[in-house]
Amino acid sequence: MYLEIAVIVILTVVNGLLAMSELAVVSSRSARLRLLAEQGSTGAATALRLAEHPGRFLSTVQIGITLVGVLSGAFSGATLGARLSGWLAERGLSQGLAEAFGVGTVVVAITYLSLIIGELVPKQIALKNPERVAVTVAPAMVILSKLGAPLVWLLDKSGTLILALLGQKGGATDTLTEEEVKSIIADAETAGVIEQDERELISGVMRLADRSARALMTPRREVEVIDLADDPAAIREQVRLSRRSRLPVADGNADAIVGVVMAKDVMDGFAANPKFEVRGLVQQAPIVLDRTMALDVLRLMRASRVHMTLVFDEYGHFEGIITANDMLEAITGAFDDEDDEKAIVTRADGSLLISGWMPADEFAHALGLPNQRDAEYETAAGFALTAFQHLPEVGESFEQNGWRFEVVDLDGRRIDKILASRVVPA
Structure with a gap:
């Protein structure tokens, strides 16, 4: 009897090891396993190969689990159940009740043991550190797959055929959305792996990659331009x-931007010669279209000596400039400057006073709005203009996504300030 109990326990443990192996390999991150493999871990390389062929691996595990289940059921009903039934009958219980109680008690006990030792505990161990478990069990799984190679092949091909009939012939797509990446980063911050500032910097880099030159640039109306047609003294x-x-x-025309000069070089030149010609100091700067993506702008800027990019639209009109500081502020947020206004200010009543130039993605993030990646606007003012579909007057408002947006200040034909307040349900 003790031998039979030991066999049941061993089978349950084997079932648990198989369940743990299955979940560990499936849950392991390929990037982590690849890193461990590059560091010389043969188990990680083996786990990677198993993960690349999930059909064969799952077939191997399922064969083992099915075999263990069959053997465990046979022992529980035919041996231990019969022994317990006989023992109960000897104690005066009727034959029918003895068989029912004997087999039932053994089945319940083994089912409980299988759930705890054979499923729940092993799977929790696998989920806590799937890569480490996968590295440990991978060699044994390879051996098991070789022992049952013919049956594994049959099950793998049968499963592939049925998947093809169901229209699921393609391989698994291992995709990761930007929202999932942000969720992983947030989890890493919660777990203490990264600091809050690090998370914000990573989020800033991701925002930068989604921006266009128009969203990064200092607009034309705010750019200081030297005109070669002006008097040297001016x-x-x-x-x-x-x-x-x-x-x-510029050379006589606001759209005829010919390059960039260093302010220090100009002042040194005038100090040496009051009639100095600025034209000789002009350096070429990269030129991009306003729809060029930020990473392309960054590559051009890194290759340039002037660290400034000129932005034009498709019609050849000068739109603005992008500097290294603009790139840095897109990642870290705007730096405090006594002459610069804040992008967003929280008022005493909880409403938000928003500058029209605030980048649209930062604006959406601050208010919890869905970020429209295909939107035609790049700023908070553009967001409002898209909603109004006309140039609004001061005091005009609209409601969207649980917020009420009111135009509180105009700078000519530009929306300068927007007041955002929560909509109180009726």
Whole structure:
């Protein structure tokens, strides 16, 4: 009897090992296993091969689990159940009740043991550290698959055929959306793996990759431009009063931007010669269309010595400039400057005062709005104009996604300030 109990326990443990192996290999992250394999772990390389052929691996595991289940059922009913029934009958219980209680008690006990030792505990172990478990069990799974190779092949091909009949012939697609990446990063912060500032920087890099040149640039109306057609004395005074280290240069026409000059070089030139010609200091700068993606702009800027990019639209009109500082602020957020206004201010009543130039993705993130990746606007002002479909007057408002947006200030034909407040349900 003790031998039979030991066999049942061993079979249950084997079932648990198989269940743990299945969940560990399926749940393991390929990138983590690949890194371990590059570091010399043969178990990780084996686990990677198993994960690349899930049909064969799952067939191997299922064969083992089915075999264990059959043997466990045979022992529980035919041996231990019969022994317990006989023992109960000897104690004066009727034959029918003894058989029912004997077999029933053994089945319940083994089922409980199978659930705890054979399923729940092993799977929880696998979920806690799937890569480590996968590395450990992978060699044994390979041996098991070789022992049952003919049956594994048959089950794998049969499953593939049925999947094809169901229209599921293609391989598994291992895709990861941006929202899932953000969720993983948030989980890493919660677990203490990364700091909050690190998470914000990573999120900023992801936002940068989604932006276009138009969303990054300092718009034309805010750009200081030197015009070569101006008097040299006027140019010298403009550069002297400017706070910029680099300035774009036009040649008699606001759209005829010919390059960029260093403010220091201009002042040095005028100091040496009051009639100095600025044209000789003009350096070529990369030119991009306003719809060029941020990463392409970054590559061009890194290859340029002037660290400034000129933005034009498809009609050849000058739209603005992008500097290294614009790139950095897109990742980290705007730096505090005594002359710069804040993008968003929380008022005492909980409403938000939003600058029209606030980037659309930061605006959506701050208010919890869905980020429209295919939207035609790049700023909070563009968001409002899209909703109004006309240039609004001060005081006009609209409601969307549980918020009420009111235009509180205009700068000419530009929306300068928007007041956002929560809509109170009736």
